[in-house]
Amino acid sequence: MGSIKNLLSLVSIQGFGALLSLVYVVILTSVLGTENFGKYAWVVSIGGVLSLIFQRGLPTSILKIYAPFDISSLKSPSSVTRTLGLYFLSASIVLLVTTLLTPIIAYLPQIELLWSIPIGISLACTTIADAVLRSANLALKAQVANQIIRTMLLLIGVGFLFCFSVNNIIFYFMTYCVASLLSAAIFIYPALRSFRKSLMGSKGVRSNSAHFQVSMSRSIGNHLPIFITGFFVIPETLAYLAIAIRLTAPIGFGVIASRAYFGARINKKLKEKKYSSAYRDFKLSAIFSFGIAIIASLFIYTAVIYLSGAATGPLSEYNNIYLLNAIFILVILFKVCISGFGPVQIVAILQDSEIYVRNYNLFALSLFSLGLIIAGKTQSILMSGIVMVVYGMAVSMGLWWKVRSNFLSSSE
Secondary structure, three states, rough: HHHHHHHHHHHHHHHHHHHHHHHOOOOOOOOHHHHHHHHHHHHHHHHHHHHHHOOOOOOHHHHHHOOOHHHHOOOOOOOOOOOHHHHHHHHHHHHHHHHHHHOOOOOOOOHHHHHHHHHHHHHHHHHOOOOHHHOOOOOOHHHHHHHHHHHHHHHHHHHHHOOOOOOOOOOOOOOOOHHHHHHOOOOHHHHHHHHHHHHHHHOOOOOOOOHHHHHHHHHOOOOHHHHHHHOOOOOHHHHHHHHHHHHOOOHHHHHHHHHHHHHHHHHHHHHOOHHHHHHHHHHHHHHHHHHHHHHHHHHHHHHHHHHHOOOOOOOOOOOOOHHHHHHEEEEEEHHHHHHHOOOOOHHHHHHHHHHHHHHHHHHHHHHHHHHHHHHHHHHOOOHHHHHHHHHHHHHHHHHHHHHHHHHHHHHH
C-alpha cells in the first residue's frame, strides 16, 4: 500500500508539473510565435543531445554503483560530491561566458545555436543531481526539483520577459539555463558546500563506456525527432512536431515515477539475489506505467480536440488542424510504446545486460536516425511521426523481452 501511495505521490507531482508546463508553453508560444517557438525547440533539442555527451553515462553509473545510499553520508571527500560540484561549476562558467560572448558576436547568422552548449551542460547538471537523489531513495525530492521547482522558475522568468514584451529568443535560452541550474542545486546544496574539500581529497564518479553508450541510446531518442527534422523543415512546420512532443510529456510520467521509485529497490533486491521479489516489482512498475500512459493519452487527446477548435489558446496559431491532430496521434502512440513497458532499460542494466542494451539500442537508433532523415527529406513531419511509432514499439519490446528472459533464467 505504501508503494502505491508513493507512486501516486510521484505522479501527482508530475501532474502538477504538467499543468505548470502547459501554462509555460501557452506563454512561450504567445510571446515567440510559431516561427521562434520552432527555433527555440530546435536549439533546446540540440542542447539535449549535447547534455547526453556531457553526462558521459554518469547518472546510470551513480545508480548502479551507489544505490541505495544515505545522502547524509556524502561527507568530504566524496566522489559523488566532487562530480556534482564540478558539473555545477562548469555549467555556471559556460553560462557566464556565453552571456558575455553573445552580444560581441551577435552579427553572426544563427547565433542562437551557440546557446545549445550552456543548455546542454545545464541539463547534464540537472540530470546528474536527479540521479543522486533517486539513488538516495529521494525520488519525491528529485521530482519536485525537476517537475515543479524548475518549471516554476521557468514560468517566473518567462512571465517577467512577457510583462516587459521581450521577444528576443536569447533571453529565453538564458532563462532555461538558470532555471535548470537552480533546480539542480536546491536539494543537493549541502553536497555543493563541501565541494572544495572533495576537489582535493577524492576522485569523481567514474563511468564506463557501456553506461555512456546505454545512456546515450536510452535518452537520445527523446531529442532526435526535433533535432534531425529541424535540419529539413521550416521552423513553422517544426513547431507542430515540437508542441506535440512537449504537450504529450505527461504520458511518460508513469515510467518516470516507476524508474524513480523502483530503480533503487530493484537494484537492492538483485544484489541480494531476491529475483522473484525484484521481478514482482518490475511487473508492478510496468503495469503502473502503462496505466498512467493510457489515462494521460485520453486526457491529452481530448484537450487537443478542444483546443484545436478554440479561437484563442496555445494551439490557436496552428492553422492546419488535420496536421495538428494527426501528429498528436502519432506522438501519443510513440510515447505509449516507450512508456507502456515500464523502466525496462534501467532494469536491464541493473541485471548486468549493459552490452545487450547498448548494442540493441545502437542498432535501433541507427535505423531510427536513417528513417528520420528519409522522412525529413520528404519534408513530412507525419512521416517522421510514423518512424517514431515504429521505433518506440521495436525498442521497448526488444528490451522487455531481454528483461523478462533474465528474470526467468535467474528463477530457475
